[in-house]
Amino acid sequence: MKRKDLSYLQKSLSKKPYSKKFILLDENTYKYCLPILIENVEQLYGAEILEIESGENSKSLSIVENLCQAMIESSADKESILISLGGGVITDIGGFVSSVFKRGIQHFAVPTTLLAMVDASIGGKTGVNIGEIKNQIGTFNTNTITCINFEFLNSLNKRQVLNGAAEMIKISLLDETLGNKITNDKPWNNKKQGFDYDLIEKCILLKEKIVKGDRFETGNRKILNFGHSLAHAFESVALLKKIDLLHGEAVASGIYYAIKLSETKLSFPKDKAKKINSYLKDNYSIIDIQENIDLVINYLNADKKNINNEYRFILLEDIGKPHINITITQDELFNLKLIDNH
Ligand SMILES: NC(=O)c1ccc[n+]([C@@H]2O[C@H](COP(=O)([O-])OP(=O)(O)OC[C@H]3O[C@@H](n4cnc5c(N)ncnc54)[C@H](O)[C@@H]3O)[C@@H](O)[C@H]2O)c1
Missing domain, CATH: 3.40.50.1970 (Rossmann fold)
Structure with a gap:
């Protein structure tokens, strides 16, 4: 193609x-x-x-x-x-x-x-x-x-490059080959050495492939929302509080917490989680979820897929193995920490 x-x-x-x-x-x-x-x-x-x-x-x-x-x-x-x-x-x-x-x-x-x-x-x-x-x-x-x-x-300036790189990380993590490549090489990082057009191209083709199989997002396309349940909540909080936050920056924070939840809920491999999350922390200002937890929960409650104080997240069992509709409780959100062993 x-x-x-x-x-x-x-x-x-x-x-x-x-x-x-x-x-x-x-x-x-x-x-x-x-x-x-x-x-x-x-x-x-x-x-x-x-x-x-x-x-x-x-x-x-x-x-x-x-x-x-x-x-x-x-x-x-x-x-x-x-x-x-x-x-x-x-x-x-x-x-x-x-x-x-x-x-x-x-x-x-x-x-x-x-x-x-x-x-x-x-x-x-x-x-x-x-x-x-x-x-x-x-x-x-x-x-x-x-x-x-x-x-x-x-x-584009560096901030805008990193903004887009967050979505490249997201899409790559949905694919075993691409995800393992970026986890080990981190080639999206280096604007000085120029763009990795090959990786950009692969991300575009992967997104096109996922979308083609499910144009109206009734099934597998939902995996593209990995990291986005919390990202959208963070963006709404930022709009409310008039904080300057780019979509990709919110996505980086969303992926960070989705990886932590994947570790506890789906036994996502700890070594890979550590690599991904340290990279995210080194390159993005990860939002402290607990500072805004009430607003985040209010936002999640407004989404009609979420009922009885339980939330549906897309999480990873491993790189390239996404699962949709994983139930997260309010307590699990309250237990999420910006800093622990990562
Ligand atoms: N429809 C979808 O599937 C989908 C998916 C992801 C994100 N989004 C939406 O995309 C939006 C974020 O997009 P974005 O990050 O591209 O933000 P943006 O469109 O606001 O662009 C970022 C900034 O870069 C400037 N800019 C654009 N191109 C430039 C260039 N070549 N050189 C210099 N400056 C340039 C813009 O003027 C703007 O100030 C959000 O609203 C998000 O919800 C939609």
């Missing part, structure tokens, strides 16, 4: 005369990524630009409404096309708008962050937040085609 790149977008635009072309972006992707996009896809010269402010706060229904309004004012119709040029915030909003505008128009996702390349732009999931609660409204957009160009990665 070969992933699609900008030449695919170029060919698609040459083949089909879309009535209007829109590019959704934020101020950073306008500056760093739009010139690269236009240089590679000349048909986009003169496309209508829809610019929104960067950041999670833009994932709101009011922004969606503004975007639809702007498209209507520019005479967009069913034959229009929307190209999302940005990180996961842009691909989530663009994916949502294009799936509901006129009941669905063609959408191309052009991810520009590592996180969006390996995760957010793949699989058609879209979402906007309601207040502090993440991704409460969304769709599975089956009209999204993702086109990847690694050149966009060059303008």
